[in-house]
Amino acid sequence: MVDNQEMNFRVFSASTVPLARPGLRSAGRLLRSGLVTGTALVFLFAASTHLAAQEVAEPVRLVPVVAAIQETRAAEVTTLDVDWFDSARQRAVPVRVYLPTGSERSQPLPLVVFSHGIGGSRMGYSYLGAYWASQGYASLHLQHVGSDRSLWTGNVFSLVGRLQDAAGEQEAVARVADLRFALDQLLADPELGARIDPARIVAAGHSYGANTVMLAVGARVERHGRVLELADPRLSAAILLSAPPFYGEADLAKIVADIKVPTLHVTSTEDIIRVPGYYSGAEDRIAVYEAMSGARKVLAVFEGGSHSMFTDRAGAGGFTLNAQVKAATRELSVAFFKSLFGGGDSALRDWPAQHNGIVARFISGGG
Numbered sequence: 001m002v003d004n005q006e007m008n009f010r011v012f013s014a015s016t017v018p019l020a021r022p023g024l025r026s027a028g029r030l031l032r033s034g035l036v037t038g039t040a041l042v043f044l045f046a047a048s049t050h051l052a053a054q055e056v057a058e059p060v061r062l063v064p065v066v067a068a069i070q071e072t073r074a075a076e077v078t079t080l081d082v083d084w085f086d087s088a089r090q091r092a093v094p095v096r097v098y099l100p101t102g103s104e105r106s107q108p109l110p111l112v113v114f115s116h117g118i119g120g121s122r123m124g125y126s127y128l129g130a131y132w133a134s135q136g137y138a139s140l141h142l143q144h145v146g147s148d149r150s151l152w153t154g155n156v157f158s159l160v161g162r163l164q165d166a167a168g169e170q171e172a173v174a175r176v177a178d179l180r181f182a183l184d185q186l187l188a189d190p191e192l193g194a195r196i197d198p199a200r201i202v203a204a205g206h207s208y209g210a211n212t213v214m215l216a217v218g219a220r221v222e223r224h225g226r227v228l229e230l231a232d233p234r235l236s237a238a239i240l241l242s243a244p245p246f247y248g249e250a251d252l253a254k255i256v257a258d259i260k261v262p263t264l265h266v267t268s269t270e271d272i273i274r275v276p277g278y279y280s281g282a283e284d285r286i287a288v289y290e291a292m293s294g295a296r297k298v299l300a301v302f303e304g305g306s307h308s309m310f311t312d313r314a315g316a317g318g319f320t321l322n323a324q325v326k327a328a329t330r331e332l333s334v335a336f337f338k339s340l341f342g343g344g345d346s347a348l349r350d351w352p353a354q355h356n357g358i359v360a361r362f363i364s365g366g367g
Contacts (some may be wrong), residue, residue, distance in 0.1 A: 008363065061104070066246055076221055079131040080192075081122070086181045093178050094143040095231055096122040097186070098133035109138040110200035111186075113179055113235070115209030116142065118166055119310070121149045123205065124312055131330040138196055144178050146171040147208065175212040175231045179203065183234060188193050200341055204238045204333070206310050210243035214288075218259040221246065237340050239261045239333055241310045242271050243288045253291040262296040264336045265289040266329055268305030269360050298348065300332055301361040305347055321358065328355040 054262035080097040082122065103109055112132055116124050122143035129139040147166035154162070183201070187193045205213040215221075217238045218231040240259055245252050267285035282301075289299045302309075302325050307326055309317035314320055331354070345364075352362040 010303050027291040048074050077130050079130075080297075084182065084185050086177075087278075088193065089174070089177065089181075091174065091178070093182050093185075094122050095182050095186075096129065096141040096143075097192065098129040098139040098141070098302075099195065100133050100138075103138070104191070104308040106195075108197035109136065109195055109200070110337060111138045111140060111196045113183060113201065113202070113203045114139060114141045114146070115175065115179060115205035115212040116144065117205075117207035117209050118147045118163075118173075119149055119151050120206075120209075120311070125310075126312055127326050128204070128333070130328060132334070133333050137334075140182060142178055144171075144175045144183055144212075146174055151262060161322055172211070172215070173228070173230065175208075176215045176232075178303060179212065179216050180299070183232065186353050196276065200236065201234050202239065202337065202340070203232075203235045203288075204239035204241070207244065207307070210240040211246065212241065214256065215263050218261075219246070219255050220258050221249065221255060231258075235261065237264075237336075239264045239266070240288065241266045241312065241329075242307055243267075243285055245274065245284050245288055253293075254288060256288070256292050257294070258290055260295045261337075262298075262340060263289075263292060264298045264300070264333065266300050266302075266308065266310070266332065268302040268317070268325070270305050271307050271309075273307055296365070297363075298336060298365075299363040300351075300359065302328070302358050324355070324358050328358060331355075 069104060073178075078101045080099070082095050082097065082288050084093045084095065085091070085092055085093045098111065100106070104159075112129075114129065122141045125141065129141050131140045148287055151159070151162050151166055168307075187196060187198060203213040203216050205211070215230045216232050217235050219249075220227050220229055222228075240253060240263060241263060250257055258318040265285065265288065269282055271285055273280040286299075286301070289297060302321075304321055305317035305325060309322055310329065314322055317325065328351075332348075335351050337343070339345045339348050346365050352359050
């Protein structure tokens with residue numbers, strides 16, 4: 001799948017660029033040549049105050065599903081693909097829902113809302129969504145149409161422009177609105193909503209998606225003397241995979257100061273973003289963790305790896321390590337959920353010893 005083959009590119013939260021198709025190989029040569037070095041990408045919300053005010057002030061209107069639900073059943077997991085449309089913003093919001101098979105007869109489920117990195121789709125990060133469902137959690141995987149896999153189609157010479165738009169502040173705000181809208185839709189659905197426990201909702205994301213999640217749980221940015229507040233109070237915790245800083249902002253601690261929900265930060269010692277004219281080291285992921293205060297936070301750092309190791313891509317960071325990290329990340333996330341929802345902290349305490357061969361650093365404590 002397109003969102004499983006990626007390379008890094010400097011964007012709002014740099015994620016990855018697929019090179020699977022012939023035209024995209026040409027794009028890769030263009031990027032590697034340095035021709036885009038110095039291109040001024042717009043980070044964070046510079047020209048979006050009108051859109052932000054509209055989205056914060058007006059309730060999202062629920063609309064009917066515009067495409068039929070496709071349902072496929074496995075032994076433990078039911079997968080639903082739904083194409084929603086937000087008429088207030090004239091924007092499609094495709095989603096994939098993972099559910100434990102038979103959950104319609106069970107107690108309401110905790111929910112994880114997942115936001116992909118740039119160039120991804122609702123089909124990505126299935127190793128997480130399917131596992132969470134197999135463990136008794138619902139998972140709602142968003143597709144952000146302004147920064148999804150459609151970026152890699154079309155004229156290769158307009159790729160930089162498409163990436164600029166995807167990295168821009170308007171899209172950053174729109175992604176948070178996608179999350180809010182999809183959550184509204186899911187909870188309002190007579191069948192799906194009845195399966196979800198609204199008191200146990202966690203947001204998770206990788207790279208650009210981690211930035212989206214931080215905004216959704218309380219990160220605040222000031223523009224022209226006005227603070228853009230995009231937090232959704234229904235989110236009780238966050239999982240941040242490979243979270244970049246908010247580029248162009250000098251005071252990271254001030255931006256994340258109002259994040260009060262528990263957070264799980266996952267990265268690796270080689271979680272590095274490299275593109276012509278830009279470098280973001282693994283220390284930036286640690287900086288995001290350290291900047292947060294006032295809430296419980298957990299940090300897991302794997303030894304080695306890569307930035308795209310946390311996608312569905314099987315070879316990133318090395319095939320053996322990749323598989324080990326994915327398994328360990330799945331187990332860690334569920335241990336984190338248990339600690340949030342009354343299952344105790346024993347699984348979190350035991351996790352480092354179970355994976356000591358690949359874990360470089362682990363911290364579990366308060367704010």
